[in-house]
Amino acid sequence: MSFTLRSVKVAPNSASLEEARIRVFDFFRSACRSIPTIMDIYNLDDVVTPSQLRASIASQIRKNCHITNPKVIDMLLFKGIEELNNVVEHAKQRHHIIGQYVVGSGGLVQDVGTKDQANSNFLKNFYETNYF
Amino acid sequence: MASALRSAVLRHIRVPVAETLTLNGSKWSLISNVRSMSSHGDDHITKEEIIHRVLDVVKSFPKVDPSKVAPDVHFQKDLGLDSLDNVEIVMALEEEFKLEIPDKEADKIDSCSLAIEYIHNHPMAS
Incomplete structure (x- = not known):
């Protein structure tokens, strides 16, 4: 825990949306540049290509593209940097990376049956994936 | 002290006179053509x-x-x-x-x- 906190520095708030935007791109670049290290330490060469991981990182960022409040973007950016640090520090295991970023939210098992269409959304999400 | 050490070292060191050092020979030109550790030159892409x-x-x-x-x-x-x-x-x-x-x-x-x-x-x- 402590080594994570040491490596994560909280930058001052972004003054404007434009500054927050630039920070997001910088973060995306640093994440992309650490992809070779990540593939090396988690031994991902046989399950995923660097471009797939790049697309996966981009889709995580794009999931929040509607947000226009710089403070919220800063907060999400902080969480992203924290996550990236955890990944690069090998604080995770291989199946975390594969489940979260390789298989993604689509899930390995797709249930296309008709039997539980009326079930609650909670249950459907529960069956689908651990990761949100 | 230093001179004694120097002579002791010099007594044991033999520098082989190698053919690669001949300036006019073919081996010298071979060395100068292939700069294998150089980052410049041959590997530039078109x-x-x-x-x-x-x-x-x-x-x-x-x-x-x-x-x-x-x-x-x-x-x-x-x-x-x-x-x-x-x-x-x-x-x-x-x-x-x-x-x-x-x-x-x-x-x-x-x-x-x-x-x-x-x-x-x-x-x-x-």
């Missing part, structure tokens, strides 16, 4: 190859229609990509040519022609 590889990278991007890709397309205006896709393509180019493009330069690269130009002028592109 502009045609750069164009070909840049276009391949852009075409392999999932959101891009490969038939629209040409050496002078603009990523956002012609290919319908957004700014994040733009950064992603520049990152893919960095990986392909084994470069690290500084952030300020990377922001300016928004079309195939600029990317080709930048990589062509970069000494470390390979």
